[in-house]
Amino acid sequence: MQPAENKDYSRDVILRLSPTRNTIIVEEQKPGGIAAYREIDPLELYYVINQSYASNDYLDSGFLPEHCLHLSMSATEKYFVLWNPELRADVIYGDKEYPNFPIPRMVFGVRVLENGKVAECSMGVVADETPTVDTPMFFYPFSNVHSDDRVCTGNNVLPRYRKISALKNFPRYLLGLPDNDDMYDREHNRLKLSHGELLEQLKDKDPTYYYTDILVSNGKTLGDFISRR
Known part of the structure; x- marks a missing residue:
């Protein structure tokens, strides 16, 4: 030879x-x-x-938060996509509070640094079904969300989680931040109501009302949301 x-x-x-x-x-x-x-x-x-490439090194995710649909990670940060099981949230708009306000089915993307600090977040509305990569998505009907689904949190300080499993509380925290009219678009609800009018229209409704009368498709899927980290 x-x-x-x-x-x-x-x-x-x-x-x-x-x-x-x-x-x-x-x-x-x-x-x-x-x-x-x-x-x-x-x-x-x-x-x-x-x-x-041959390596025996592993990146440890730690104990994952409930309803975690997806995790991508490097040595310095983790990106989670969370499925929110709750269909009610305490909402603040201007000087008015809406406790136990109905919300559609939502997903949250959260970028977490090595020290547990949330560095960036995004959120989107999905069809009310068992989630898959092909699950349809809709425009978020309220405000403070960019066209790429990133959330503008203004001067609010994003939390730090010592245990990654506690990240399950992040959707409630984010939805509870005071809201305003920044980036609000009437075209993102079928009734074309103003922000205040939309909140008043929805406050006594069942969450299913979003899917019959409010939400507008954005042509994306849950797979698109996940890959847009």
Whole structure:
């Protein structure tokens, strides 16, 4: 059997990219100034790199919060997507409080730093069904939510959780922050009511009323929400 060449990895190997041909050329310098060339497919390079990675290191998630649909993590932060089981919340709009206010089925994206501090959050409205990546989503009908579902929390300080499992309390905390008219859009409710009018319309309704009379589809799915971290 012929011995393997460059088995001690002492020779330089050069990768030349050809975007127009969608190929990669591998050039290896051999003794005596001889250069060997081989053309490979980009997918082939991916498999070589992927199969060469070997590590026994694990990233520990810790005990996950209830109703956690998705977790992505690195060494410095974790991103959770939480399914909110509650259909009522205490809502504050201006100087008016709406205790036990009906809300639609919602999901929350929460980016948490290594020290447990919530750094960023997003929220969205989903169909009232068992969640899957294909579950339809709707425009959030109220205010303070950007078009990419990120929440504007103003001057409010986001909490820090010593135990990640306590993150289950975050949706109630976020929904309880004082609200205003920032980024409110009448087109995000079928009745095209103002913010104050919408709250008055909904305060005595069952949460199912959102799905029959209020919510407007945004053409996205729960899978889109999860991948938009």
